[in-house]
Amino acid sequence: MDEKELLTYYKQTGDLNTLGTLYSPYMSLLYGVCYKYLQDEEHSQDAVMQIFEELIVKLRGHEVENFKSWLYVYARNYCLMQLRKGKKITNVDIEDNLYESEQQLNQSDEEDWTEGDFKKLETCLGTLNSEQETCVRLFYLEQKCYRDIAEITGFDLNKVKSFIQNGKRNLKICMEKK
Template sequence: MQVQVSDYKKFPDDELVYRYVNLHDNTAINYIYERYGHLVFGVCLKYLKNADAAKDTTQQIFIKMLDDLNRFHINNFKPWLLKVTRNTCLMQLRSKNNGANNTVELGPDMEFEQDMHQKIEQEEKLNNLQTALAQLNEDQKTCIELFYLHKLTYAEIVQKTEYTLMQVKSHIQNGKRNLKIKIETLQGMGQ
């Protein structure tokens, strides 16, 4: 199957990694770089506080990434890439200190990195929730959205949907269970 250039932007990370590793598709790596190059550079800049050093380190990280992708199975690409970025920056800071002091004071930079990691995890959880919600049947999806997102009571949902009270409770309970299963499946796939 011929892949259009516009398709690459739509591919999730795991598909791009798969295409690079298994199909030797270098275009996939170009899109990974396009997607994450600025993020890696930003993290490097926060740690190294030097644009040239951050640019060089970003290139080193992506070169290392190409080798690692062929050697290891990466489940959650984005968090893995950020961890590699952080560790590479820390190693550079340690070597810059020439071992005089094995501890590196990061202060606000460490907070920035932790905040960024938390934001990425939240974003992934939200994406998984949205994907799982879209996969529910309409009755469950409607009741879950009205109850949790719109904060309606059971009685208000009954009025709005014309389901019985028992149906509303059942749709919410079954919807929650199905959401949990679908989210766990998505997390296992690394999406």
């Protein structure tokens, strides 16, 4: 079975062996993602296991087109939430979460945000069209998934994805100009 078939079968049956088959090839990748954010071996190992436990419920309710990409974003957001809970989040993590695509997460650790940078971010968010602004705020600042955003806004799921992608691009352009 390919990933799509495994996902479909898991959604229908809730079979944990199927979820394990789907998840296991990505465990080392997820460990690396978690370690990048958490900077602790034990916490990263725990995060990989906790993410699996959360997927038991999450995957049955979400439409997932590309499992690897979705899992990467889920793991990144999980780690960011753990850092926020521990009040250890840095400005670099915020910038990473707002701008970089999932495949390009190489940024400088020495970059610090000032109060002016946050004001500039808020100003640039205001320059987006209303659909993009709403979707970007819900996705990045409130950590909502595509499906939840579609339900909240009434937008088509593909429109939500488009608004977020275009909004992120426009936000980055605006921030670089100011």
